[in-house]
Amino acid sequence: MLTFGVDIGGSGIKGAPVDLEKGTLSQQRFKVRTPHPATVAGVTDGVKQIVDHFDWSGPVGLTFPGVVTVGSTIRSASNVDQDWIDMDARALFSERLGGHPVTVVNDADAAGLAELRFGAAMGRRGTVILLTFGTGIGSALFNDGVLVPNVELGHLELWGQDAERRASSKAKEEGGLAWKEWAGRVKEYLAHVERLFSPELIVIGGGISRESEKFLPLLDGVRTEIVPAQLHNDAGIVGAAMCAARQAAA
Structure with a gap:
């Protein structure tokens, strides 16, 4: 089962399709630099570049470096532009990606979920x-x-x-x-x-x-x-894909 994950970080945005049976990337990840300042338009454009690179169609899981509510509203933005605060991230990214179903989760939470399922905390x-x-x-x-x-x-x-x-x-x-x-x-x-x-x-x-x-x-x-x-810097991508798959199955 493949699902797409994107990890938004303070220095880079990276993503790939993920094999959720193995907890590994099914293709080599693609990465673009996080724009500085990390504006809403700049980051969403970066995410679209990554999804388009793989010609992906289907659910997309995204991490965000800040607090993300259950309803996908951004509540903090320490290492990205402050304009992110109070944005509905799910709706924003889904629109930019042409209607793909999107799930958004805190970046470290995603990495932790991946390490708990497939890695050092299993x-x-x-x-x-x-x-x-x-x-x-x-x-x-x-x-x-x-x-x-x-x-x-x-x-x-x-x-x-x-x-x-x-x-x-x-x-x-x-x-x-x-x-x-x-x-x-x-x-x-x-x-x-x-x-x-x-x-x-x-x-x-x-x-x-x-x-x-x-x-x-x-x-x-x-x-x-x-x-x-154990998953090193791929953990966020894997965890984001896990969250997208969970949301799609709900």
Whole structure:
């Protein structure tokens, strides 16, 4: 069973058809740069480029880097243009894609669903948290496999500001931080998350998870089990497709 997924991020928009039996992309993903500023028109045009690239016809699942209500209204837009707030994302994208059925979900929630079904958190019970380190820090919180949506843990206050301002992979890149220095910040952030939620497992996702061997050994002192995501940066695409298929079957 194939369904299409698109992952909208702060630096790139990427998508592909997804084999939902295997949890893998059925074709190599196609990516365009997220426009800056990430306006409504610019991002929707980018999504259309990706869908048109595959000549896709059918349901499309989309992730969004912010809070998305059950009714698909955007409630926050930290790393995209503020004009997104209060937009009906489902209606907006469906119109731009020529009437395709569209499902919209928070980006980290989608990645978490994919890792829970096919990846590093598969079969895990108790409290599981996925954290994606990229332009910001996305988060997905699960209890016994049930998602608590839109938990924006990247905006926890630490060091007098949103934690993602100092501990995201963007902060590492822009600050020219060595792995050890950046890992020190991540470790302090994870200890804060641990104190608040007492998770059984923390999954580190986002593109930086491909280099987990460079920083996971430096996160000593955090008691919670920490593992890298298995789907890496494809998790959002897979999770978006999962949500689209679920909506189509409802």
